[in-house]
Amino acid sequence: MNQxxxxxxxxxxxxxxxxxxxxxxxxxxxxxxxxxxxxxxAAGLYVGFFVAPTDFQQGESYRIIFxxxxxxxxxxxxxxxxxxxxxxxxxxxxxxxxxMASALAPTGALxxxxxxxxxxxxxxxxxxxxxxxxxxxxxxxxxxxxxxGFMALQAAIDDPRRADRAGAxxxxxxxxNIPIIYFSVQWWNTLHQGASVSLTRAPTMAATMFTGMxxxxxxxxxxxxxxxxxxxxxxxxxxxxxxxxxxxxxxxxRP
Amino acid sequence: MNWNSWAExxxxxxxxxxxxxxxxxxxxxxxxxxVMLRVRRRNALAALRGEGGHR
Numbered sequence: 001m002n003q004x005x006x007x008x009x010x011x012x013x014x015x016x017x018x019x020x021x022x023x024x025x026x027x028x029x030x031x032x033x034x035x036x037x038x039x040x041x042a043a044g045l046y047v048g049f050f051v052a053p054t055d056f057q058q059g060e061s062y063r064i065i066f067x068x069x070x071x072x073x074x075x076x077x078x079x080x081x082x083x084x085x086x087x088x089x090x091x092x093x094x095x096x097x098x099x100m101a102s103a104l105a106p107t108g109a110l111x112x113x114x115x116x117x118x119x120x121x122x123x124x125x126x127x128x129x130x131x132x133x134x135x136x137x138x139x140x141x142x143x144x145x146x147x148x149g150f151m152a153l154q155a156a157i158d159d160p161r162r163a164d165r166a167g168a169x170x171x172x173x174x175x176x177n178i179p180i181i182y183f184s185v186q187w188w189n190t191l192h193q194g195a196s197v198s199l200t201r202a203p204t205m206a207a208t209m210f211t212g213m214x215x216x217x218x219x220x221x222x223x224x225x226x227x228x229x230x231x232x233x234x235x236x237x238x239x240x241x242x243x244x245x246x247x248x249x250x251x252x253x254r255p
Numbered sequence: 256m257n258w259n260s261w262a263e264x265x266x267x268x269x270x271x272x273x274x275x276x277x278x279x280x281x282x283x284x285x286x287x288x289x290v291m292l293r294v295r296r297r298n299a300l301a302a303l304r305g306e307g308g309h310r
Contacts, residue, residue, distance in 0.1 A: 059270060113284070
């Protein structure tokens with residue numbers, strides 16, 4: 001089979017899309033992202049619990065925000081990145097793209113569940129209900145089912161390349177749900193509040209609360225990158241097992 | 256400083272169940288994911304070593 005090429009400025013960019021090039025690079029990057037996640041999480045929790053003041057309306061229950069908002073952001077962002085890689089895999093038939101999409105799905109599902117779970121635990125004391133069929137909550141629940149559907153579909157198909165293509169179609173169709181989640185609080189009259197943070201306005205919250213939230217969001221980013229890279233390396237080991245370099249790498253490396 | 260004692264910290268102004276329920280489940284799920292990532296890698300490497308023997 002011909003290797004696909006994408007030559008821009010005398011560099012074949014698909015070289016970096018080869019699992020053999022990617023595998024050691026990802027391996028070297030994982031500890032950096034992992035430790036960055038741990039440090040940012042420690043700083044975020046410190047600011048969130050010891051520096052940020054008590055909310056005058058919600059008391060201490062608002063401290064769920066440091067979990068809830070970063071998890072909700074990640075749940076949507078990971079889906080977009082997953083669908084992007086799935087789409088690239090469909091368009092260019094690059095093996096690594098499909099592997100990246102598969103590697104992202106479980107971490108995305110984790111953050112979606114955390115967003116829903118922490119939302120329920122926040123909703124009970126503030127709204128008086130664990131769950132309401134509000135547009136924001138319902139569309140986020142659909143996102144969880146999209147992640148589960150993507151993983152179940154891929155697990156049901158034995159041939160990995162066919163699994164990638166089928167998963168990619170599902171992932172790309174499901175992207176329509178992301179703007180629905182994001183804009184649901186504007187388009188419909190929801191119980192869920194609107195955004196407190198946007199790119200165009202100053203955040204409508206205390207500076208220390210905002211700092212804690214951003215630190216936790218960055219920690220979630222770093223963790224997601226580390227987890228996805230780690231999982232993609234396992235997927236490479238599983239799928240490329242007949243390649244010579246894999247056998248050498250497997251003998252050299254410790255688990 | 257927001258808290259005068261550890262008891263006050265854990266009580267979270269009466270919202271302890273909700274706050275610690277969120278943080279606890281999140282921590283547990285992240286821990287489970289990290290274990291699953293390690294198990295998957297160990298299994299993949301073990302499968303490769305097993306195959307390497309008769310090649």
